[in-house]
Amino acid sequence: MLSPADIATLWLTFKVAGISTLFMLLFGTPLAWWLARTESRWKGICNAVVALPLVLPPTVLGFYLLVLMGPAGVIGKFTTWLGLGTLPFTFAGLVVASVLYSLPFVVQPLQTAFAMIGARPLEAAATLRASPFDTFFSIVVPLAKPGFLTAAILGFAHTVGEFGVVLMVGGNIPDKTRVVSVQIYNHVEALEYSEAHWLAGCLLLFSFSVLLVLYTALKTHPVAHQSLK
């Protein structure tokens, strides 16, 4: 069975993933919009930087974040100056790391969705007196809804599944930074296979359900397969 400590890690994991997903959507949406529409020569570099966590070992990202957010790092000095202290081994640090780590899973589906909408509906909206801002919310968001759902689900699920970055940046502090993946590692280290099974099973079920939703429900979403006619 799941112990109260296990349940606490589950709760913490979903809290980190939920808050991170919100931030990723907040930053990822304008970033994806810009990447989908721009012809700037910086586009390639930005795309590469955003996609970096896809190929980088999580420990590498975690290591750099640890250094940057530590007392001697640029981010660390800034947060200290703000009176927030340093971020490593805190919940906030975990969220920052998760946002960077999972951002490509949010940006890429959004970017694809925005690119697929194309310029034509935006032009139609402009000829019907809608400002660019208005057009974004009245046309782009509804048309990119499947993209937003995919982005949120993938961002959330990927954050739930992270391990390396969490261990480097967050450590293993109960109720603060100890997430499910770390707890499973703890159980296995202590040869508590039965407890590890329960938690691992929970994550397996969760991940499968998420992907099932993604591949079945979204396929039949009314707007998902519509292109402009």
Next chain:
Amino acid sequence: MTTPIQVRFQLDYGVFQLAVDLQLPGTGITVLFGHSGSGKTTLLRCIAGLQYAPQGFMKINSRIWQDSERGLFLPTYKRPLGYVFQEANLFPHLTVRANLHYGLKRIGKKSPGAADLKPVLELLGISHLLDRMTDNLSGGERQRVAIARALALNPEILLMDEPLASLDFKRKQEILPYLSRLHQQTNIPILYVTHSQQEVAQLADYLVIMDEGRVVASGPLSETLSRLDVPMAQDREAATVWQAAIIEHEVKYHLTRVAFEGGTLSLPAIDAGIGTLLRVQIYARDVSIVLEAPAATSIINVLPATITGIVNDRAGRSVVRLQVGNQVLLAHITCKSALLLGLQLGMPVFAQIKGTSILN
């Protein structure tokens, strides 16, 4: 009296340059005609502000939409225009009604009522489609909704970019009558882009012919159609279009007589009342020339005319422009006939018209 629309744009994409300076009438349908790549769509997009021409001036109803010398450029969404795209470009996540309401809500009608849409629904015959989603509509219905959506805002100008080009022949025939009605029932000036001579003949009051980013000719329809220095006059499909009114039905012969400025024509019976206005298209290849009024001929329409222009092409053909009353007529004849008849400018002749087509 309406003020003309001033349009001046210069744009250089390297491979393509646009250089246009036009005064367009503030009423009726002005057709921008040209082959693909002639710059007609680019011009329309510059007028709408969808494309930015670094050198530009655009003025309508004493309001300036762009003046690059003063650094003025009104973004599209602030221009009181209507735009109909080649593809209807309806919003797929909205019903037909919501598509029609989209613009109305943005010009201050918070909750548009039935009265706001009634005129355009009737004009375009789409009342029965209001609750449908747009992907259930046929191509023709979709384009009618798009026209209604643009018209609902009562724009100062309606810009139409090849609205029929993506439709098959049947759908085109379905929409053309609506466009003619639009023409008769609104005072909104319309700028209509097309590469179809058929649409020019059917809709244009004023014609602008474009080629390689420049204006080749512009002016009232018949005047421009009959200009011998314009490739259109040489085309196999060259034709002139006359405005005429029905004056008499000769029921016995299944004929209808119509009057144009300077004469009358007999046409195959038309099912419309006396006084109805129509457009009669006369192809240059259907017109022949005789020097004296023929005593006996099976051709029913023989009109006195004066030769006002002759050019020969390289294929042994002469294009002759004739003045008939106040109307202009084109005739395609062989160079040999022109020579044998001794055709000369100013010469009085008779034009025999073998066939006509009624456009609306």
